[in-house]
Amino acid sequence: MASSAPSSSGGGPDPNSSNLRPPSTTYDTWCGVAHGCTRKLGMKICGFLQRNNSLEDKSRIVSSFKERQAAKNLLSCENIDRDPRFRRTETDFSNLYARDLLPAKNGEEPTVQFLLEVVDILLSYIKKTFDRSTKVLDFHHPHQLLEGIEGFNLELSDQPESLEQILVDCRDSLKYGVRTGHPRFFNQLSSGLDIIGLAGEWLTSTANTNMFTYEIAPVFVLMEQLTLRKMREIIGWPRGDGDGIFSPGGAISNMYSVMAARYKYFPDVKTKGMAAVPKLILFTSELSHYSIKKAGAALGFGTENVILIKTDERGRVIPADLESKIIEVKQKGYVPLYVNATAGTTVYGAFDPINEIADICEKYNLWLHVDGAWGGGLLMSRKHRHKLNGIERANSVTWNPHKMMGVLLQCSAILVREKGILQGCNQMCAGYLFQQDKQYDVSYDTGDKAIQCGRHVDIFKFWLMWKAKGTVGFEQHVNKCLDLAEYLYTKIKNREGYEMVFSGEPQHTNVCFWYIPPSLRGMPDCEERRERLHRVAPKIKARMMECGTTMVGYQPQGDKVNFFRMVVSNSASTKSDIDFLIDEIERLGEDL
Amino acid sequence: MASSAPSSSGGGPDPNSSNLRPPSTTYDTWCGVAHGCTRKLGMKICGFLQRNNSLEDKSRIVSSFKERQAAKNLLSCENIDRDPRFRRTETDFSNLYARDLLPAKNGEEPTVQFLLEVVDILLSYIKKTFDRSTKVLDFHHPHQLLEGIEGFNLELSDQPESLEQILVDCRDSLKYGVRTGHPRFFNQLSSGLDIIGLAGEWLTSTANTNMFTYEIAPVFVLMEQLTLRKMREIIGWPRGDGDGIFSPGGAISNMYSVMAARYKYFPDVKTKGMAAVPKLILFTSELSHYSIKKAGAALGFGTENVILIKTDERGRVIPADLESKIIEVKQKGYVPLYVNATAGTTVYGAFDPINEIADICEKYNLWLHVDGAWGGGLLMSRKHRHKLNGIERANSVTWNPHKMMGVLLQCSAILVREKGILQGCNQMCAGYLFQQDKQYDVSYDTGDKAIQCGRHVDIFKFWLMWKAKGTVGFEQHVNKCLDLAEYLYTKIKNREGYEMVFSGEPQHTNVCFWYIPPSLRGMPDCEERRERLHRVAPKIKARMMECGTTMVGYQPQGDKVNFFRMVVSNSASTKSDIDFLIDEIERLGEDL
Structure with missing residues (x-):
């Protein structure tokens, strides 16, 4: 797949319009003209013809070109860049409104022009983000922004603004923001602006669909499945078997792991609640992410039942402390359920000794989760992955490609070694969404694994980056x-x-x-x-x-x-x- | 704000680059030239100069224009569209790879060209989506897509693909997807493709930041705050007071409401867990969304303790049934905690009688939540908002602008009448993120209200649509x-x-x-x-x-x-x- 596929690339037939091929005579005629030219140019023209639905469309575009005023340009008078596809023209946005855009009648041209103008703003922003002479941020206090700076008004009103004003709003929103992609932004675990990932995210929002069923997200659902399998292979689970899902961030992924553990050992909790089970205890490092405590609070364990394990001077869990606390808890009659080992703590970047922790989990029959939200990315490196040795013994793993792998926000995976637990734990079998009498294999409808109903498409940008980088x-x-x-x-x-x-x-x-x-x-x-x-x-x-x-x-x-x-x-x-x-x-x- | 603000619009100084003004002599010289032209053109040129960091940059662009081969165009030979900003050129992507894009040395031009090519694909997709002669989908079974159709290979490999292949992958991903914006796509509560919202989402992904602190999302945090206040005003809470947050979908918003109710009545649950409280009961319609049950399962109530209320033939809750079930539960010694009234059920679109339910909730001191994920949008209509009469009596409301208001996925709000509950319920005071000794008013750091840590920016597209539509x-x-x-x-x-x-x-x-x-x-x-x-x-x-x-x-x-x-x-x-x-x-x- 590293080489290009000429049959459906730029020059060849556009697969996106195969059901819209213009009448064959027209198509052939124009292609004949095209093939009379150099191969590359000819292919371009064929591509153009195929990309446009019909001869009518083509004629309309040609005449629109002819009617268009020659733009005034003092910097260059050459005939440049005349590819006949979407191109910016001089457009006065001050008299245009959202209602003039698609689906409005004749809304196509304003839509194209408006979006191209937005893209221009974004390209300018991107270019400057990578330029070290640009500031990382232009700081203002909340009250300053709320009072309105240089006409930037955050308040919402009853009446619409012109598209010109909307473009100004876009520029201002970027101006007063923080350039997280700037080479000197070191403030967060997620940083950078990957261009392929960005393209993927622009496409994702254009596709504007939802992960809950194969029916409306066939490609993305399959991409998620394949990518999760690949991640499980890299973790070291045989054949990449197991389960998983992309969730809205590492905190939710960690929450899933606690839910999965609870369901595995006490499936009755789903129907009867925490009242029906003994007091369950979760263990995590004193330096682990606060989301384990949040999960403890939210899921009804209580933060007091999230017991913190001591760490050494480098911030790594001391296994002996874990074991003594497990014994202590058992002596009180409570049930130790779950241990979180962190691969890459938030502050120190420490890796807990997973193998030693796994030994203890096996000895006492506890669920082992590895929170690799930050450190999981090191699995991609032959040089550094030894820091996660033992991760293949985990029952579940959190791994956020949006951190160490530079994927755009948000992209977090929860991976579970045993298949079926996520489904068992969360499914409610909503009849209106997960009909069993669909014409396709409904095991691909993954929505019932999630605690969400609708679920954002987080996979595409990551999949595309993997394709592009390998x-x-x-x-x-x-x-x-x-x-x-x-x-x-x-x-x-x-x-x-x-x-x-x-x-x-x-x-x-x-x-x-x-x-x-x-x-x-x-x-x-x-x-x-x-x-x-x-x-x-x-x-x-x-x-x-x-x-x-x-x-x-x-x-x-x-x-x-x-x-x-x-x-x-x-x-x-x-x-x-x-x-x-x-x-x-x-x-x-x-x-x- | 409905009128345009000439001082910072297309023609005027670009506020996005005010800290990057070129040396004043150069700038003034060029502006002099520009002002010699018509006002509009002059302003354009000034804008261009300001948008480019330095004279060097300008010279480079000019010479790059000159060096560029005149593109071959059989359809038109006129001098069209010569605005000197970002523009597509003939680029051979077959020898370019992700590593050639920014931040690579000389990566700027390939980056611009690659993104413009992507935008071309997206514009073509958008155009066809609104064209009724386009199919809504090109259906294939999972195994067909997995086997690879016409060279579309979903598998990930070790080695990188060329940018040409990446562009093909983008086209194919759209081709085999479902056009949820198509005028004949009626399959889901979320449909349509709002162009302003789309522009907003493109910008959001370019800004690629995180909602947890004002520090790295100052503009978006304020937009969220203002928009949530506006929504609360529309609900009818005095002065729009209260609290809220955008969450990853209605199911999570509903989950927040249950957590807030539990914390309000039994704050000890946070530290001691569900074992420390009596058996708590949630009530919801038999036709309500399955997320209430999911929340019951996840949060440790158990689905058996989510009691379903009977509905009439139109799918609306029968208040008398609710009251009798509350009494029944109390007689068993359990504690009725929470009632969910649905404003717009998923299948029937029914509106539960909120006022009658609110009377009962007041009588028995229960938390009233209104799940307006689907029906909340009707609050925007003077003609239809009466269907939600009584919503101002709710303690919390779920309202998904990504459904009835046509906002792109995802955009869901949980709104809470009493301030402080979300914070109290969820905060863990992580020292590395929510430092109290920052230089700004840290009450704007809203991340600790959330069960997430990182949180996607869902607000911008919605805010921008509100600006653009009013x-x-x-x-x-x-x-x-x-x-x-x-x-x-x-x-x-x-x-x-x-x-x-x-x-x-x-x-x-x-x-x-x-x-x-x-x-x-x-x-x-x-x-x-x-x-x-x-x-x-x-x-x-x-x-x-x-x-x-x-x-x-x-x-x-x-x-x-x-x-x-x-x-x-x-x-x-x-x-x-x-x-x-x-x-x-x-x-x-x-x-x-």
Whole structure:
């Protein structure tokens, strides 16, 4: 599949219109003309003819071209870019409204022109996002934006705005936002702007469908199935067997894992509720993501029954602590149900020792979930996947391609080793949606596995990126990001004015450090120093945002005062951006 | 805001690049040239100059224009469309790969060309979607698509595909999908393809950010806040006070309502779980959406504790049945907690009598939720909003703009009358995300209200549509759809070969009916007739999908055999499409 398929590519028949072929004589005549030209040009024209429904359409387009005023252009007078497909013309949007667009009569041309204008705005935005001379953000306080800046009015009104104003609104919305794709945006685990993924998302929204049945999302449902199987193969489950679903984010994926565990051991909960079962206990690292606690609260376990396991100085679960807590809980007469091992914690990027945890889960018959929302991407790298050794022993895995793999938001998978649990756990057999007497194999209607009814199409962008990069492309991306983190770590570990939050090379791209301004250097560790250091990162961050030059996260953790957490997941970032970040921290923090 | 704002519109300075103004001499020089032309053209050129970061950039673009081969065009030789902004050129994508796109060195031009090519595919798709001579779908069975049709290969591989192949993949993915925006797609409550909404979604994916903090989604967070307030005003809560959030679909919104109710009455559940509270009972109509049961199962109530209320022949809750069931439950020592009243049931489109239900909820101190996922849109219509009378008495409301208001998937709101409950219920205060020492007012960080961590930006398309249509535009849309349903009802209620599933005019756009093929007409009601009639709708539906001409849903309900459920939410549909549907049912069902 790496090579192109000439039979349905740009030059050949457009498969998208095969049922709309114009009358054969017309088609043949025009193709004859076309084939008289060079092959490539001829094919182009054939493509054009096939892409247009009928000769009438073609004539209309030709005459529309002829009628069109020659656009005024001072910069170039050449005959350029005359491909006869959709093209921008001088359009006055000040007298056009949403009601003039499709499905309005004669709405086609305004629709095309409006969308091309929007695309122009987006292309300009994209171009600047990758340009380091552009600011990452143009910060304003909430009250400033709410009061309206330079005419940008967020309020909704009864009467429609012109399309011209809508275009202005689009520009303004981007202007006052944050460029998460900027090479110097390091603030979140999800960053970057993958162009293929973006194309995929534009297509997804144009298709505007819903994952609940094969009936209305045949292609996307199959893509989801194939991609999930591939992910399960990479996890190491035999033949990629098992189950899974894309969900709206890692927190929901983790919630699914808890539901699946509960249903596996206590299927009666579905009908009788938590009152019908003994007190069930969930275990997770004290440094794991807060979504495990959220799931505990939401699903009726209660946060007190989510027991936190101690971690070592690098942020990894201490297996002995897990085992002693399991024993303790059992002695109280409670039932240990579930252990979450994190592959890539949010702040430290630590990988819990999955094999050791799996041994304990097997010994006590507990469900093992691996939250690889952040670290799952490392499975794509032959160099780094050993950090998840043992993941094949998990009962379920959360893996967010929208984090380490650079897929656009949102794209999170929950993968379950045993087939049928998600379905059993969640299905309600709604007769209006999941009819059993459809003409196709209804096992492809996956909606009843979900806690959602309608479900957004999150798969296409990911599938398209995989096609475009190949497995090797994701591997290169992961390796590159980890190399950059290593570069940062090496750069600052012995640099004056820096202290690492934990010693040793980071396992993921998370590099956690304090910047010590000159005024605090040499000061002995005491309460005053701690208090002052605690205020350094927020102050530098605030200045960064005011300047708009870069963004990086900070937080306190346990007894540790505010420190920076640097992460890299953006394929646009380079060593020079890491250097820039360090320079910027020093520039902005020098006087603190 | 209905008028355009010339200071920042197409002709004026582009606010998106104000921090990137080129050196002033260059800028002024070029603007001088520009202002020598007609005002509009001059402004365009100024806009262009400002949109480009520097003179270098401009020179590069000019020379790139000059270097470019004049495209060969047999259909027109005029000088057309020479606006110097982003434009398609003849690009050979067979030797280009994802790695050649941004952030690659010199990746800008391939990126622009690739995205413009994608947009061309999408525009072609959009154009055909609104063209009634296009099929709604090109049906294939799962195994056919999996085996690969005409070179369309869904499998993922290790090596990258060329961009030419990626473009083919995009075309194929659309070709084998379902056109949910087609005027004759009546299969789902969500249908249509709103162009403004589409533009909004393209922008959203380009911005690629996350709703959890103001820090990285300042504009979208404020838009969500303002829009939710507006929705609460329309519901009728004083000053629009209250709370809310956009969630990934109506099922999750309904789940939020149950969580909020539980937390309001039994806040200890959050920490201690369902074991710490009495047996709690949820009530909902036997014809309500299955998501209430799903929530009951997921949240630990158990589906047995979701008690179904009887409905009348029109599908509306019988309040007396609700009251007697509440009393019954109390007598058993259980605690009635929550009542869901549906505004617009999925199949019948019925509106439960909210005021009567609210009286009962007040009397027994129960939480009242209104599931207006489907019917909430009628609040926008002065003519139809009376069907939701009493909604202002609800404690919470689900309202999906992606259904009756034609917003693209996904867009669902959960609105809560009392402020603070969502936050109290769900917050976990993650230190790495919701730092309290940020430089801005952190009450705008709304992420801790959600059960999700990352949250997709669902607001922008909706906000933009509201701007573009005004409140009146949504009202017109709703009224038009209801008029069409009335047209269908009037057309078939006395027509030979049709039986209505319930008598009287539908409350929503749902028209439920049996088509009786000639062979069954006149046959007395008996088991054989019922069995044969049960097979009619699936058979017609299968033929419709094979022909690809139209799509409409069917289902059995209770003791009623399979019937058609027609719904209209697509602004592209007209009376002629309703006529077409009826003709098509008769054509395809005549011989059954």
